[in-house]
Amino acid sequence: GPPYRVTVVGSGNWGSVAAKLIASNTVKLPVFHDEVRMWVFEETLPNGEKLSKAINQTNENVKYLSGIKLGKNVIADPDLENAVKEANMLVFVTPHQFVAGICKRLVGKIKPNTEAISLIKGMEVKTEGPCMISKLITDMLGINCCVLMGANIANEIAVEKFSEATIGYRQDKEVAQRWAQLFCTPYFLVSAVQDVEGVELCGTLKNVVAIAAGLVDGMDMGNNTKAAVMRIGLREMRALSKLLFSSVKDSTFFESCGVADLITTCLGGRNRRVAEAFARNGGKRSFDDLEAELLQGQKLQGVSTAKEVYEILSHRGWQSMFPLFTTVHEICIRQLPPSAIVEYKEQITNAT
Numbered sequence: 001g002p003p004y005r006v007t008v009v010g011s012g013n014w015g016s017v018a019a020k021l022i023a024s025n026t027v028k029l030p031v032f033h034d035e036v037r038m039w040v041f042e043e044t045l046p047n048g049e050k051l052s053k054a055i056n057q058t059n060e061n062v063k064y065l066s067g068i069k070l071g072k073n074v075i076a077d078p079d080l081e082n083a084v085k086e087a088n089m090l091v092f093v094t095p096h097q098f099v100a101g102i103c104k105r106l107v108g109k110i111k112p113n114t115e116a117i118s119l120i121k122g123m124e125v126k127t128e129g130p131c132m133i134s135k136l137i138t139d140m141l142g143i144n145c146c147v148l149m150g151a152n153i154a155n156e157i158a159v160e161k162f163s164e165a166t167i168g169y170r171q172d173k174e175v176a177q178r179w180a181q182l183f184c185t186p187y188f189l190v191s192a193v194q195d196v197e198g199v200e201l202c203g204t205l206k207n208v209v210a211i212a213a214g215l216v217d218g219m220d221m222g223n224n225t226k227a228a229v230m231r232i233g234l235r236e237m238r239a240l241s242k243l244l245f246s247s248v249k250d251s252t253f254f255e256s257c258g259v260a261d262l263i264t265t266c267l268g269g270r271n272r273r274v275a276e277a278f279a280r281n282g283g284k285r286s287f288d289d290l291e292a293e294l295l296q297g298q299k300l301q302g303v304s305t306a307k308e309v310y311e312i313l314s315h316r317g318w319q320s321m322f323p324l325f326t327t328v329h330e331i332c333i334r335q336l337p338p339s340a341i342v343e344y345k346e347q348i349t350n351a352t
């Protein structure tokens with residue numbers, strides 16, 4: 001039979017679209033088994049039905065991506081161990097806060113020579129310092145892990161509008177090419193760069209800038225202000241990435257995972273949307289509260305990433321070098337008002 005079998009670990013908004021993209025290729029390409037397993041964090045729908053059962057009956061993720069057929073070869077599976085047991089290509093795509101718990105349950109359950117890819121935008125902060133999610137997967141499961149990031153608002157890709165993405169790989173270009181083959185479609189163009197940390201930090205840190213952009217929107221500050229915040233944010237993204245990993249390449253910031261993802265997320269993302277609502281309420285309602293109301297079970301990554309970045313900055317004494325990142329966190333925890341996003345003590349141009 002075909003040498004490669006794919007399981008998608010996660011089935012949220014982007015996870016479901018990823019499964020659809022992949023399934024459209026596995027039916028066509030002989031190196032892949034047709035069937036794509038998709039692990040579902042089980043929940044009960046308002047009508048009393050289980051989500052995994054509803055997905056298998058309708059071929060739609062009725063909660064996180066309703067109205068979109070995933071492909072008959074996508075099989076939802078609520079049993080994590082069972083979902084991964086035959087696979088040798090694992091696609092991780094859950095909100096970042098759940099990855100450590102998932103990997104813990106997968107220790108010893110994975111086939112030898114399995115390859116992984118992470119579509120997850122986020123990081124963990126340990127006492128030793130930051131740990132990117134791909135590294136967490138590698139460390140916990142002993143498997144190689146590439147990343148795929150880009151300007152990829154899931155709902156737009158679900159209806160097959162053209163976009164691009166970037167794979168970051170560590171060493172093995174052939175493995176990166178196999179992942180590209182699995183994801184590439186005429187409306188989803190994937191390229192690969194040898195800079196895992198750069199790609200993953202772009203995807204992770206832009207969510208903090210998106211919170212800043214949303215605050216600007218919520219205060220009706222206009223396009224120039226928003227562009228200024230995006231520029232300052234992009235500089236801080238690059239500066240922090242390079243301080244954390246000297247191997248990070250400048251050119252990565254010009255790939256889809258860099259400036260393009262920053263733009264789309266600041267224009268149309270969920271982080272932007274919830275931050276706009278936060279500022280419109282004058283910071284009176286918490287992000288958690290607004291997230292639950294506006295996103296209906298989908299998860300923000302920017303608020304927790306801002307906290308994680310803040311921990312790194314304060315631990316290393318770098319706060320003054322990163323005024324935007326620092327300020328976003330202080331606004332999120334309601335230590336500063338939303339208007340602080342455009343109040344800086346020092347000249348920002350040469351700050352980083």
Ligand code: NAD
Pocket residue numbers: 010011012013014015016040041042064093094095096098119120121122152153154155297298299300301
């Ligand atoms: P989502 O925001 O839709 O999150 C909801 C998912 O989390 C659901 O599948 C839910 O079942 C699951 N979940 C809830 N509690 C859980 C728990 N305790 N354990 C495990 N799972 C639990 O998810 P998403 O949009 O697929 O995002 C996943 C990752 O992809 C994130 O890092 C995100 O930044 C990234 N991403 C998202 C988009 C997008 O447009 N949605 C685009 C690119 C990248």
Ligand code: 13P
Pocket residue numbers: 121150151152153154207210261264265268269270271272300301
């Ligand atoms: P949001 O989570 O802010 O919607 O961003 C989605 C994304 O990462 C687009 O590439």
